[in-house]
Amino acid sequence: MTENPYTIGLAKNAANYQPLSPLGLLERAASVYPDHTAIIHGSQRISHAEFYARARRLASALAGRGIGSGDTVSVMLPNTPAMLEAHYAVPMTGAVLHCLNTRLDAPIVAFQLDHAGSKLLITDREFSPLMKQALSIAKSRPLIIDYDDLEFPQRGDALSNLDYEDFVASGDPGYRWRMPADEWDAISLNYTSGTTGNPKGVVYHHRGAALMCYANALATGMTRHPVYLWTLPMFHCNGWCFPWTISLVAGTNVCLRWVRAKAMYDAIVDHKVTHLSGAPIVMSTLLNARPEERREITHRVAFNHAAAPPPEQVMASMDEAGFALTHLYGLTETYGPATLNEWHSSWDSLPKSRKDALRGRQGVRYPALEQLTVMDPVTMTEVPADGETIGEIMFRGNIVMKGYLKNPEATAEAFEGGWFHSGDLGVMHPDGYIQIKDRSKDVIISGGENISSIEVEDVLYKHPAVALCAVVAKPDEKWGETPCAFVELKPDATVTEEDLIEWCREHLAKFKAPRRIVFTEVPKTSTGKVQKFKLREMAKSA
Template identity: 65%
Template sequence: MVQNPYNIDLDRTPANYQPLTPLTFLERAASVFPQHIAIVHGALRRNYAEFYARSRRLASALAQHGIGRGDTVSALLPNTPTMLECHYGVPMSGAVLHSINTRLDAAIIAFQLDHAMSKLVIVDSEFMPLLQEALKLAKVDPVVIQSVDPEFDGHSAPSDLDDYEEFLANGDPEFAWLMPEDEWDAISINYTSGTTGDPKGVVSHHRGAYLLAQGNALTTSMNKHAVYLWTLPMFHCNGWCFPWTMSAIIGTHVCLRQVRAEPIWALLADEAVTHLCGAPIVMSLLISAPDDIRRALDHQVQFFTAAAPPPEKLLADMQEAGFDVTHLYGLTETYGPAVVNDWHASWSTLPAAEQAALKARQGVRYLPLEGLDVLDPETMIPVPRDGKTMGEVMFRGNVVMKGYFRNPKATQEALAGGWFHSGDLGVMHPDGYVQLKDRSKDIIISGGENISSIEVEEALYRHPAVAVAAVVAMPHEKWGETPCAFVELAPGQQADADKLRAWCRDHLAPYKVPGTFVFMPIPRTSTGKIQKFVLREKVRDLVPV
């Protein structure tokens, strides 16, 4: 093999090569805009110089407790300044950040702590009882540091535990924090929901976090000094990497402990929020708020959503209220959103129904994602670009996870053939836009025909009485499976099974019409995703309506 002449005597040196890491975003923000407000939380205003110093203190204090490269530091925290500091201070010590979903039960938290081999846990006082219950079940015995948030109006915190502010006070604000030895080093571990078995630990690296964080800003055209409201949980895919994005654009984080309509509307207006993220349920929360809570906005707010496609009426209501909604798509394994519904100006002149259909598509790849396609999972050949032929959505590139921690079999399966297999079924439209049709496990097979639960849900969402719809398979003696629809009615609206069944007959092929309708509050995760596994369990006890 002939050696490439451009590689001779042209080696990497400290002068021309540094591992990519999003930690440098905060260092630059603090050196260039030290007085710019980085964090707003209630009455608290903290600038970038303070944010950087506190993150270095945290890294220093962790190092004093023996935390170093490859160790796991867990965080059981809401969207508070402490959680933002963990996204910098923990990896600055060389450790890996493990953000825990605060809605989980003690047994699952215990599993995660053991599997991640956690050495230290930083916990908000609100969740201390939950952590204590989990530690009784866990094998690990981590150091516990308690953070007391002045904005939490709850029970008093136990006084016999190490306090976060005292812990920070012992750290050095000038600490020479650790760059990763390699940009492939882990920066975080996030666990999947584990609905089909034990949760899997998704390992992200510094390079991917650096690229996705910048990709957020570039793909969504976030301006310098944008103001971001934390309605998306930071424990969810590291807040889609926005804790790092905001430092890159010298933006302002507006923290929020609980997602409630009144404080959201107040912060949107009073803090001049420009961006927020959330599931359609957050949009519904905003739009359905009483008039005495809603505020008139003197600027347009960008709302990024990454769950089920929002109903047409909800999109129209959001636009009227001053929001521009952009549909994103991704998974924990892709650092959060890696696909965007990039909007064409010409689409804005189309009828509302056509615009809604276009907005329902997931879209095209983010700038830092190298490959996005819909492939036949058996042959690994791309499906026809006809918007009809279904295949599995697959990803390839630098914003795909390292793999699943301590689970080589699952890693090999997920990355087989040089692509990350998402498990999502979709189609590719002629213009190159991907549209999801279902999770592979959510496809309903009735009489040998595949029924997309999303297609049935979209038909139900078009009915004015339907606020939330979720469709799962119900066993059927003759057909094998038939659709079962769980429905949450909109406030003040009425509908029964016969009316919705008739509506579906007008909008769907006969074999796709649900045989059973159940009217109830739809269970959701803390990030607003519908918990279909809970509904599948409920189906077993149902009698057709």
């Protein structure tokens, strides 16, 4: 057999092959546009050169405390400059960044700290009471760095004698960080909500994060120097990789500590925001703002929204308010967005009912995703592209996670048959667009956050008056979906709707508690299985 001439003397070497990673994007932005504003936070203005220097200082300080390859650095931070700095500094040391969800309760936070083996923790003083409780439960004893937001000071007690700004100042701005030895190396760790049992740790690699940066820019229409408003929590899938994406296009990050209507309108108008991302709750906050909170937006703002598509009236109101909407869909396991509803100009002239139907679809594969399909999960054969036959939505590509940390069984199950199984049930339309029809794991997506119906049911079952319960999603204009519980009481037991809601709020993170409790006989099959499809219909009018 003749040897392939395109392999003779054409080997990989340092000159023609480098691992893909987003870490070099900030270095380039700092080199090309050193004085351009990279971060706005209150009265703070941080240039790309300053951002890069601070990230290197933080990386140096972390390395000085022994942080390196294989270590986990956890952060409990809102959308602040420190969170952006951590996205670069932690992987610059070879360590893995673990962003904690600020809405979680103490036991789950403690579980994550232990499971991740957190060696160092950076925590905002707003969350000091929560973190103090979590650390009292956790077995791990990470080194703690307190972050005090000087623009928006918080009252929480310091949990250590190490202050973030002092810690950063102790580092070397010329720290010689290195790219990963292998692009398959882990860059970050994100936990799922957990549909049964404890949440799973989703591991991202440098290659996937780098490719997401280019895909994000293409999918959202970003060009040089966009102004990105941080309404999407950076703790959620690493902000869909936008903390790194904005450096790719030498853009400006506008930090938003709390998602409030006036703050959003002020930022959009004052800083000429071009892009933002979020769940339908962000839309509701903007549209339901009081007159004194509103400001006229005279330019178009690209709004990338995920979770369930909002009602047509909401989309129309957003358009009138100056926002251009792009619907995305994905999972924690796919670095955030894995599909987008690519809109065709020819659809603009279609009847309203047809346009509404098209807008409700999750769309086609993201630019960085290699394959998207809908399959029968048992036979692993593609379902007909008829828009009717239901199968499981599956993915293949470089923006699929490495796997679940310390959980080979769950990893093997997720990748069975050589595809990532999303757990979402949907259809494939004749034009190749997918549409979700149900969630096989009964996860409720409320305000962009996943809520396990099983977790809520478990809490309800612990109430002495509850004999049987089932929790499903109830459509909600503000939150997209909220938990709705159907409950059968034990004989002679009495309890009010308010009592059960308060019970759930005491035993769960508050956003997971049902907004509605319906006392009724729960529909079941002849074998006693709860018929949740009936409950979903009942919830619409509950």
